[in-house]
Amino acid sequence: MNLARDFFTALKTSQPTKIPQYDKSAYNGQGDRVPREAWKSVNSTDQEPIRVIIFEGWSVGFRALSDAEVGAKHAAPGTVTLGKHRLEDLLFVNERLREYDVMTDCFDAFIHVDAEETGFVYDWRLQQEAALRREKGTGMSDEQVVKFVDGYYPAYELYTEQLRQGVLAGKGTEGRQLRLVVGKDRKVNQVFEI
Numbered sequence: 001m002n003l004a005r006d007f008f009t010a011l012k013t014s015q016p017t018k019i020p021q022y023d024k025s026a027y028n029g030q031g032d033r034v035p036r037e038a039w040k041s042v043n044s045t046d047q048e049p050i051r052v053i054i055f056e057g058w059s060v061g062f063r064a065l066s067d068a069e070v071g072a073k074h075a076a077p078g079t080v081t082l083g084k085h086r087l088e089d090l091l092f093v094n095e096r097l098r099e100y101d102v103m104t105d106c107f108d109a110f111i112h113v114d115a116e117e118t119g120f121v122y123d124w125r126l127q128q129e130a131a132l133r134r135e136k137g138t139g140m141s142d143e144q145v146v147k148f149v150d151g152y153y154p155a156y157e158l159y160t161e162q163l164r165q166g167v168l169a170g171k172g173t174e175g176r177q178l179r180l181v182v183g184k185d186r187k188v189n190q191v192f193e194i
Contacts, residue, residue: 001099008106014049017042025132029140030148055103058152061110061167062159064097073158080119081153090154097159110167110177118156120184122149166194 003020010017018039026032043049065073073079074087082090115121125145132139140148166177174194181190 001102005102008053008103010043011050011053012106014043016044024128025136025138028138029129029132029144055107059097059100059155059159061104061112061163062097062100062155063104063162063167064094064101065158065162067091067094070094070158079157081150082157084150085154090158093155094158104167107168108176112163112167112177112179114160114164114179114181116181116183116189118153118160121153121156122146123184124186125149168194 007017007020009015018036018041020036021034021039022031023034024031070090071087074082074085074090076082122145125148126142129139129142129145164179166173168177177194179192179194180188181192183189
């Protein structure tokens with residue numbers, strides 16, 4: 001979170017910085033950050049300052065819930081993965097998620113690409129890993145993908161409902177969030193302005 005805070009502060013104040021990069025194929029598809037020396041430098045004195053930032057990633061826009069809300073969702077019947085996790089572990093992750101507000105509170109606009117069914121992420125990740133194996137010769141097996149997605153899928157079960165309502169708070173934020181609902185084929189089927 002320190003890296004995120006420093007990075008966004010540098011961009012917003014037009015200070016020279018490097019853009020962190022991530023390699024999904026590292027460690028057989030588990031992924032890892034690219035070494036700092038390979039990151040691209042921006043906002044140098046010989047460059048135009050960055051004026052628009054498009055930021056994409058896991059947990060972007062998720063906001064922590066109250067402990068009671070996490071407990072109620074954990075106890076609810078019909079969840080896909082929440083029951084496979086201990087409540088204290090979900091509460092720990094929920095508490096750490098509060099730190100993401102340092103980024104989320106910086107957003108001037110937000111686009112949420114939302115699956116009609118969050119379970120599509122299993123097939124989508126299987127497709128990504130198959131492509132990585134073809135292109136780079138490395139990637140997770142299908143069984144590893146399911147186990148991997150099971151690890152972060154609880155976040156979708158906990159936070160997607162709130163995300164669909166909007167993440168930008170305060171007056172003057174109306175109309176600055178889009179929710180693009182996509183089908184399993186990844187084509188946009190509906191657009192909501194929030």
